[in-house]
Amino acid sequence: MKIITLTTAFLLSFYAFSQSGLKGKVTDEQDQPIFGAAVYISALEQGTTTDYNGFYELKDIPQGKHTVKVSFIGYTVGNKTIEISKNTTTSLDFVLEENSTQLQEVEIIGRKERGYKNTNSFIATKSATKLIDVPQSVGYVTKEVILDQAAFTINDVVKNISGINQFSFYNDLTIRGFRVQGQQNSSMLLNGSRMMTSFWSQQLIPHIERVEVIKGPASALFGNSSPGGTINSVTKKPLKEQKQSISASMGSFNTFRLLTDFTGPMTKDKKLLYRLNLGYENTDGFRDLQFGKNIVLAPSFSFIPNDKTRLNFDIVYQDSKGRLDRGQAVFGDGDLYSTPITRSLSASNDYLNEQNLNITLSFQHKLTDNLSLNSTYLNSSYDEDLLEHRTANNFAALGDGTLDISKVAMRVFVRKRSWNNQNFSNYLNYDLDFGDIKNKLLMGYDYFQQELEPGGSQLEANAYLLTNGNSTNSFNVANKDNYVLDADGNPVTNVAHFDLTSTNGNGMRDMSNYVYGVRHYTPYKQVNHGIYIQNQFSYKKFNLLVGLRRDDFTDYLNYNTEDEEKVKQNAFIPRIGAVYKATPNINVYSTWVQGYQPQTATDINNPEAGGPFDPLESELFEVGVKTEWFQKRLGVTLAFYDLTQQGALYSANDSSNADLLKQIGEEKSKGIEIDAYGKILPNWSLVVNYAFNHAYFTEADETTLAIFGDQKPNAPKNTFNFWTKYMINKGNLNGLGFGLGYDYVGERNGSIVRSPELIPVFPSYGLVNTVLYYSVDKFQIQLNFNNIFDQTHWVGGYDFLRAFPGKPRNIMATVSYTF
Structure with a gap:
């Protein structure tokens, strides 16, 4: 044996x-x-x-x-x-x-890079272009940064891009001082196409390869867009190699997350590829009575029958359940620290249920070696089901016309709405050389349609009862006899006030006795036809980009009714940019572009708003330097810009008509930005950005609350972010790593509201974040500590009744396995 x-x-x-x-x-x-x-x-x-x-x-x-x-x-x-x-x-x-020449014209195959630096982009020119050659500032956050920072929403990661900060808790940001928000048909893209998103819920990103932002108006390529910038979310695409990963996270506020990512070939010849991303989150959040139950299901398939043809099919389904958090209310004396940052105004029987579905079909075919056809179709839908107890935007009214600053006047919304967007984009890329002059010609046509579907409606229970059986949100002592009064002569509430001194305000509310009014959201449709042409000239050390777009917008008011009315708007939008390759690793660029954004159908369709209104028009002048260092591992962009917008709508401060709007004459934003992404060493990664932004009113109607020279709402003059990660890759400590970050946001004004005394100044803040990693083989554990000094801060807000505090100290532990 x-x-x-x-x-x-x-x-x-x-x-x-x-x-x-x-x-x-x-x-x-x-x-x-x-x-x-x-x-x-x-x-x-x-x-x-x-x-x-x-x-x-x-x-x-x-x-x-x-x-x-x-x-x-x-x-x-x-x-x-x-x-x-x-x-x-x-x-x-x-x-x-x-x-x-092998770079795809549309993003169908997964990104080849792994790290904080991204070399190529499709969003800035609608073709694969090196970012260093794009004559405009483009910021981005890769999935590696997202994973290292244990981020789950776009709001979590915008700090990594200069000039961007939160306006509120919601899907609501400012870029270079100009607002970009959900439930709009501009400035929020998915794989380069306009999508419909929630305004209330932040965009989830477990299925996202990278988030990128074109600074300044991108109207010359995408039509109507915010002058501050356009946010594009790029979904993870299939890879030719079999890879799977799974991660689970647990942490503060009873948070649990589970993420999976599977990709690889479905056939032996690797012509059919797949990727499946799943995300689940259950969290209470740090605010009273708030919670989130989020599910993301994102399958993607790529069919590549040969070198000339590529087809991609993406589905992103999101289901979100929670409550709508209108922010922190403080006492009327304006002390932001007078109530806990955890306090919300929600009732325990409130809810917000949302569903979002995006289906994308993209196709590329090379007709010749130099000519390719690209087509993308996106169907984007969003459903909102809401019940909320919220502020009536003032403190409790007393019979003598004064206010009780310890109580908040309340109202109730019960609302259901559904939107559907159709986005069809077609363009040709043609490479043509004339001697030493190389040309990349782009010609395209876009069709976009947005519909607010039938049935959109809202029940509203206002704050105070009227003698005629109705209710209202305001109390006018001069018309006291129109109100139901109690024994003390104070207006009787329809919805009880929220007492800031009580700890019982979040209990269930009996809604059976409320007096409701009904608001119907009349169905509307907006249709946009856009044609454009662009050429990228290249001659020795010079690149020149010239583009022109024509957009025709048609709004159908009172859609599909006898009173249907068409409102037409159109615009020509030019773009010129130049790049000079000063050295092998330094490019100098300049750009001039105009922007155009018609006023939303909601404003046009509201007879109380005071329209019709002129469209928003903007103009950007920008110069800068783009450079790469450490053998092109680290990319740096320095930008100087001057941005102007005309025609923004703000409240007219009319006490008799809360919906009345007026157009501000002009707003301007001037600033300096610097962004650095990449690696100093193969095991040392870095993200650094700084922005000085002076966004202010240069012309203002004296009847509004916008004052010449005032800093625009939620637009800090100074922001700074630093994040670094170092991994030990040899010796006894091999696999151990750590990260350190610091986020600074300067002082900001609140939003323009009807009562000037309610407008706060939110203080500046600086947060320190750390992370520890340990990796062995295909297994990694990481421990993220955020706001380690537990600094009380506010990410943005409207007024003293709607301030938006940031998270206190929190921790997240993540275990990941790749196989």
Whole structure:
């Protein structure tokens, strides 16, 4: 028996010793490792992919000559023939050259880079263009930053991009001092197409490859858009290599998250690829009675039958349940610290249920080597089901005309609405050379349609009862006899006030005795036809981008009724940008672009708003420098800009008509921004940004509350962000890493509201965040500590009744496994 055992052991050890193999490293021309490159020997039908450091290894290769191929999207294919000797492991390295002609025109295959730096973008020119060659500032956050910071929403990560900050708790941001928000048909894109989103709930990102922002108006490519910028969310796309990951997070505020990401080929020839991202979150949040139950289901499929044709199909389904948080109310003396930042005005029987579905079909076909056709169709729908107890935007009224600043006047909304967006984009890319002048011509047509579907309606129970059986949100002592009064002469409430001195305000409310009014949201439709042409000229060290777009908007008011009315608006939108390649790693750029944004159908369709209104028009002048350092591992952008907008709508401060709006003459934003993303060393990553932004009113109607020279709402003059991550990759501490971050936001004004005395100034703040990592093989555990000094702060807000505090100290533990 011992002889048999020894013989078996000897044979096994001999077999192990006698194996022949091949190993090596794949890098680019800057000696940077290429992760995910395919290494294969066709004759043996044997292959593998490179790891994070660019290394690969093939085992059990027969001795003799073999041709080894290495391929990766965006690079030329590497071919080498090598002699494999018996019982040896042979080394073979590859250096792949970048091939821009292989870059896809539309983003169908997953991003090739892993790290904080992103090299190419499709959003800025509607074609694969190096960011350093784009004559406009483009900020971004990659999925690696998202994972390292344990972020779950866009609001969590905008701090990593200069000039962007939160306006409120909601899907509501400012870019260079101009507002970008949900439930609009502009400035929020999914894979380059306009989508419909919630205004109330922040956009979820477990399925997102990167978030990118074009600074300034992007109207020349996408039609109506905010002058501050356009936010594009790029979904994770299928990869040719099989990869799976799963992670679970637990932390403060009873938060639990579960994320999965599966991708790879569905067929042996790798012509059909898939990716499936699932996300689940259950959290109480730090605010009283608030919670979130969020589900994201995002499958994606890519069909690549040959080198000329690519087809992609994406579905993103989101289901969110919670309550609508209108913010923190403080005592009427304006002390932001007078009530706990945890206090909300919600009742326990309130709810907010939302569903969002985005279905995208994108197609690319190369008609010739130089001409390609690109088509994308996006169907985007959003459903809102809401019950909320909320402020009536003032403190409790007393019979003598004064206010009780310890109580908040309340009202109730019960609302259901549904929207549907159709976005159809078609364009041709044509590469044409005239001697030394290279041209990349883009010609396209966009069709966009937005509908507010039938049935949209709202029940509203206002604050005070009237003698005629109705209710109202305001109390006018001069018309005291019109109100139901109590024994003390105070107006009787329809919805009871919220007592800021009580701890019982969040209980269930009996709604059976409320007096309701009904508001019907008349169905409307907006249709937009856009045609555009753009050319990118390249001559030696000079690049020139010239574009022109024509948009025709039609609003159908009282849609599908006898009173249907068409409101037409149109615009020509030019864009000019230039880039000079001063050195191999420094580009200087300048740009001039105009923007156009018709007033929303909601404002046009509201007879109480005072319209019709002129469209919003904007203009951007920008110059800057883009550069790459540390063998192109780190990208830096420095931008100087001057941005002007005319025609913004603000409250007319009319006590008799709360809906009345007026157009501000002019608003301006001037500033400096700097962004740096990437690596200083292969194991040391960095994100740094700073913005000085002076956003103010240069012209204002004296009947509004906008005053010449005032800083615009929620537009801090100074913001700064720093985040760094260092991983130890050798020695006894191999696999251990740590990160450190600091977020600073300067002082901000609240929003323009009807009562000037309610407008707060939110103080500046600086938050310190840290993270610890430990990785071994395919397993990682990380521990994120945010706001470690527990600084009380406000991310934005409207007034002293609707202030939006930021999270106190919190912790998140995440366990991840990749296989």
